[in-house]
Amino acid sequence: MSHTEKRFKIKTLNNIDAYALSKLTHEFTLNHSDSEVDAIIVRSADMHQMDLPENLKFVGRAGSGVNNIPINELTEKGIVVANAPGANANGVKELVLSALIMSSRNIESALEWTQTLVGESDIGPKVEAGKKQFVGPELAGKKIGVIGLGAIGVLVANMCLGLGMDVYGYDPYLSVQHALGLNPSTKTQYDIDYIMQNCDYITLHIPYNDSTKNYLNAELLAEAKKGQIIINCARGGLVDLNALEDAINNGSIGKYVVDFPDEKTLTMKNTINIPHLGASTPESEANAANMVVNQVMDYLKNGNIHHSVNFPTINFGPIQTVCRITVLHRNIPNMIGQITHVLSQHNLNINRLTNKPRNGWACTMIDLDDDIEANDKVALENIEGVVRVRHLKPSTN
Numbered sequence: 001m002s003h004t005e006k007r008f009k010i011k012t013l014n015n016i017d018a019y020a021l022s023k024l025t026h027e028f029t030l031n032h033s034d035s036e037v038d039a040i041i042v043r044s045a046d047m048h049q050m051d052l053p054e055n056l057k058f059v060g061r062a063g064s065g066v067n068n069i070p071i072n073e074l075t076e077k078g079i080v081v082a083n084a085p086g087a088n089a090n091g092v093k094e095l096v097l098s099a100l101i102m103s104s105r106n107i108e109s110a111l112e113w114t115q116t117l118v119g120e121s122d123i124g125p126k127v128e129a130g131k132k133q134f135v136g137p138e139l140a141g142k143k144i145g146v147i148g149l150g151a152i153g154v155l156v157a158n159m160c161l162g163l164g165m166d167v168y169g170y171d172p173y174l175s176v177q178h179a180l181g182l183n184p185s186t187k188t189q190y191d192i193d194y195i196m197q198n199c200d201y202i203t204l205h206i207p208y209n210d211s212t213k214n215y216l217n218a219e220l221l222a223e224a225k226k227g228q229i230i231i232n233c234a235r236g237g238l239v240d241l242n243a244l245e246d247a248i249n250n251g252s253i254g255k256y257v258v259d260f261p262d263e264k265t266l267t268m269k270n271t272i273n274i275p276h277l278g279a280s281t282p283e284s285e286a287n288a289a290n291m292v293v294n295q296v297m298d299y300l301k302n303g304n305i306h307h308s309v310n311f312p313t314i315n316f317g318p319i320q321t322v323c324r325i326t327v328l329h330r331n332i333p334n335m336i337g338q339i340t341h342v343l344s345q346h347n348l349n350i351n352r353l354t355n356k357p358r359n360g361w362a363c364t365m366i367d368l369d370d371d372i373e374a375n376d377k378v379a380l381e382n383i384e385g386v387v388r389v390r391h392l393k394p395s396t397n
């Protein structure tokens with residue numbers, strides 16, 4: 001008996017843009033019980049301690065950072081994780097603009113002080129007398145170091161040039177795609193030490209992972225130009241907060257603006273805490289949700305993979321043959337040989353086949369002119385190194 005997938009169940013772990021979700025076609029249903037779920041759409045909910053639904057095949061991060069998702073564990077189970085690169089980059093860029101202005105012009109303390117005048121008279125003269133406490137420098141002509149030149153960092157660097165700033169970009173892994181979007185006036189030839197020593201502002205736009213934990217550590221902070229302002233709209237764990245607090249207390253760091261407050265930052269001197277608002281714009285929320293909704297539908301229906309962070313991009317378009325087989329497996333020798341051997345045993349004709357590798361993993365996608373039997377799927381699943389086999393039929397709509 002052949003096994004086909006006709007309906008797919010999707011669970012959301014956060015508020016996801018309703019209009020984007022309304023684009024799910026009739027083959028998809030929302031918010032089913034954990035054990036039946038085929039895909040999860042998530043924003044910042046922490047999935048590390050979550051019991052994974054047995055049928056789970058796909059996790060779509062409606063945003064950029066994936067540190068809330070146990071990627072290695074999901075990869076081993078053949079679960080594709082995808083995000084929405086760039087979807088919320090403009091929202092973050094604009095928050096960085098407000099962070100630059102808030103911190104330079106002492107806006108936060110100035111607003112607090114202004115409110116202390118409530119109930120008093122002669123406000124005008126008092127304002128004129130009080131404003132001198134809040135004098136702060138303009139951004140034009142100042143040096144800024146943009147750490148991480150991905151979707152957000154490029155927009156921030158270009159914006160800062162537009163503000164008349166002298167922009168230093170740092171990204172040892174700069175992609176061609178992002179390099180092409182970067183205004184060539186950005187200075188990219190300097191190392192992180194030079195940037196720390198010379199910039200008035202540092203803004204972080206790198207992912208948080210094992211290798212970037214405490215990226216701004218005591219050593220780098222000790223090099224900071226005196227009074228430097230640090231803006232962190234990336235992730236709290238990128239900064240060693242004990243070292244930062246010392247640096248703020250001894251005056252070497254002027255201010256810290258963070259979009260990821262915690263118990264420590266809330267009580268730290270000269271720190272502006274923003275409640276994770278980087279992507280909280282209707283535009284960013286809609287962009288990210290739209291991207292992920294399209295990815296989840298195409299993966300569940302057709303097996304195509306877009307913007308994955310653990311498996312390769314692969315796309316045969318909609319299924320136009322009798323069936324499609326997708327095999328997620330380790331990228332080791334003789335996988336294609338073993339897979340095609342199973343198919344050839346039943347004289348099944350391969351219409352087309354592709355194999356794409358990524359970081360030790362691979363996806364083999366095969367369109368067949370004949371249907372496979374349930375035991376063929378089992379035989380494919382039993383090949384050592386295979387973590388997921390899907391047997392897909394053309395969509396009915």
Ligand SMILES: NC(=O)c1ccc[n+]([C@@H]2O[C@H](COP(=O)([O-])OP(=O)(O)OC[C@H]3O[C@@H](n4cnc5c(N)ncnc54)[C@H](O)[C@@H]3O)[C@@H](O)[C@H]2O)c1
Nearest residue numbers: 064065148149150151152171173205206207233234278279
């Ligand atoms: N505050 C928010 O709401 C918000 C919104 C979106 C993203 N973020 C955070 O910002 C991060 C960046 O987002 P993005 O969309 O620009 O991601 P991205 O993947 O497009 O860019 C990240 C860039 O960092 C670079 N990089 C990685 N390690 C580096 C290192 N050690 N030194 C210098 N550069 C390094 C990469 O090469 C890449 O170009 C996300 O991972 C997420 O944590 C926060």
Ligand SMILES: O=C(O)[C@H](O)COP(=O)(O)O
Nearest residue numbers: 043044062063064065279
């Ligand atoms: O990494 C991201 O995309 C941001 O931190 C946004 O997170 P959010 O979707 O929970 O607002």
